[in-house]
Amino acid sequence: MRPALALSLLLAAGVSLTACSGDKAESKQSQQQRRPPVPVTVASVERKTVPLEVRAIGTVEAYSVVSVRAQVGGELLKIHINEGQDVHKGDLLFTIDPRQLEAALAQSQATMAKDQVQVQQARAVLERDRSRVSQTQAALARDQAQAKNAMVAERRYADLLKRELIAQEQYDQFRTNAESLTATVRADEADVKSAQDTVVADEAAVKSAEELVRADQAGVDNARVQLSYATIRSPIDGRTGSLLLHEGNVVRANDSTLLTINQVQPTYVSFTVPQQQLASIKRYMAGGRLEAEALGTGDERPVRGVVTFIDNAVDTTTGTIRLKATFANEERRLWPGQFVNVVLTLATEANALVVPSQAVQVGQQNISYVFVVKPDATVENRRITVARTQGNDTVVASGLQPGEKVVTDGQARLVPGAKVEIRGAGGNGERPGGGGERPGGGGERPPRGERSP
Template sequence: MTRGRSGVLLLLLAASATACSGGNAESKQPPKRPPVPVAVAAVERKSIPLQIQAIGTVEAYQVVSVRAQVGGELMRVHIKEGQDVHKGDLLFTIDPRTSEAALAQAQATLAKDHGQVQQARAALQRDLSRVTQSRAALLRDQAQAKNAEVQERRYSDLLKRELIAQEQYDQIKTTYESLAATVRADEADVASAEETVRADEANVRSAEQLVKADEALVDNARVQLGYTTIRSPIDGRTGSLQLNLGNVVRSGGTSDSTLLVINQVQPVYVSFTVPQQQLPQIKRYMADGTLGVEALASGEPRPERGTVTFIDNAVDQNTGTIRLKATFTNAERRLWPGQFVNVALTLAVEPDAIVVPAQALQTGQQGAFVFVVKSDSTVEARRVVVARTQGSESVIASGLAPGESVVTDGQPRLVQGAKVDVRSPTGRQAGGERGPGPRGSGVGAGGASGAASPPSTSGGVAPGGPGPVAPKGAAPPSR
């Protein structure tokens, strides 16, 4: 009996020990990890531009310094600082009285010399009439002298034949000699009249030259008077006034002759530089047509679009860069002269590129990798080859296929094979139930976060947990 009780007691003790050891083994099992809340985005196949990024400076299309070309008191200012003006708009009025007096004096001199021209022309006409009369008298007297010469020869022959008296012949000879003397006198008179006409013509030419000089003085005086009203030479926007009403303006390009600077802001230039190594590529693509440029100013919601219109003719040897200019219509005036802007020069468009958000990329000892979300809601750390990163997107050369989902937020808490809980843009679970999720997490599957931070370059480690796991066969990413 005693032996039976002892056996039962031993069996109970053994069972109790076995139960205790089993309970201790179960208590040593690690607890199951909860799903890691993450944001994901779909891998996309799409066209993406090949761009060169740079910092540019906005330049006015035209800059005009408005200067006074005549001196005098600034009588009126017709515009305000910072006002839009058009070509031909009245800007300033300088005291015109001195210029008006100079114009009146020049006009009076011109009128006087016009009178001298008229007098010279009248004298010329009078002397031309005298020449005509002298030539007519010469022709008449030459005819009479010719007739008298014939008569003298006939009467001389008659005298030799003693058919007439000596007295008759002497009378005819005297008439002939008188007419010959008259012809000589007429010829001298014609020559004198012609000389007078030549002098009159010289006087007319001289008077006409004086008139031309007077007309030039009148034109100059009108121009000087016109300079007293200053108009805008271009469409643009005015700057600050350099001189105020009542100041004495000086001419001649001095500092106090500058009244205003006008900048043309529609269109505008954006000037930027790129490394000289990219010049052959730019020239090659530009040979196929114009190159588009985007310029984004700080605080603006969207960039302005323009085209490259200038490549400098030399590389800057100090910096090894080449200067380019792009022209923008600037219809909404979102670009302002002197402003710094982010410039994106588009060389070409790459079709069918594999693209992921840049914040999906992580860096390990073996290079870039991403966490790919599999169909069972676990992640795979997969190595990728990045062709280039442009803005918020990265072009993947190999390692991903369109339609796959990659993690864009929450990577520091992930390991190879970890379960994930995909969050929607509002922080709710994919099934519609709100979960805790990381603050500021991105979008759910198929969309990238609109307020994502730049991609991590170290992978990161969550407190109390391991870091990201590298793809199989690769060393873990460096922390």
């Protein structure tokens, strides 16, 4: 009897508990249905071409920077440009007092003229001595011929003397004549050698005088160069900065900087990227030109350029690598020293699944999810896999389909299954599943225990 009574009591208790839990579920569902729709904004899941970009902060650098200095000393007589003026290569910038330099040039020219006269004199002496050599050689040839004839006559008369056909006195006369002519030939040979030695000395003197004139010419050329430094011209096309010295100041050679000129067309933008992206950047650069965009503060349109430089070492302190992009800067919207936002476009990904970045929520354990609006005007909490974020867009690898609606604003008041009202651009609400009354009080915030992960 008692066991049967206990079993009956247990069955009654189970039925009571089941009824209570069912009532609670029905109460919770009806409570959600009674809540007014939550106003939200939505966006469609789209497929579009998304660029693969690297973003950085860069600094504009002049393509070329020239510090203009005086190469000669003197008083600064005239400034031919204004501060902040555009100049072209060869434009006159400054004039330094040239009088001392002009005097030095005149002195060098006079010294050279004097030495040129000495060269002419040395050449005249050389020609005279060469003529003397010719004369002595002619006399030598004449005396050699006479000596040869005298020797022949002496041998002939010696034979006649042996046969006693002529007197001794007559033979002695021919012998003396032959010996005299032989001595004359030896004297002529000495004269020729002496004249030739004199010509060699004259040639050395001429060469020395000509070397002296060449040295004088170098001095004249140097004086002309020094004089040309008195007029300072622009070495590049660019824009002038502030004047550091003014008319009347005395400048010293290679000491005083007068002006700085920056070449701003074209120009560089220098920026750094994490070293982890170096391999990708080098790979894409090997395949072609790598384009970059620079946008300054307050500028509406970016300036386009090309990456032209990758540094040869990674900065071990920051773990970044420095790059430079070259921009034509035709409109001069980039200025040296300016900070700009740089966008480096590595490639483009076609047919990427994209949602606005504000639609993506991050829950516990760093799980990404979005609220998807279903046709019945309720929302579904759906986990997604994020490939990457590019600006205001998030590329989704999986979890969504093109054309689905995701909530971009109002997620804080949503729970799975909650009714929503889509707010249009003008603020009027509508329910995606059809008509329905607009909420009067905007609904209440769901309990914290019902929030999504």
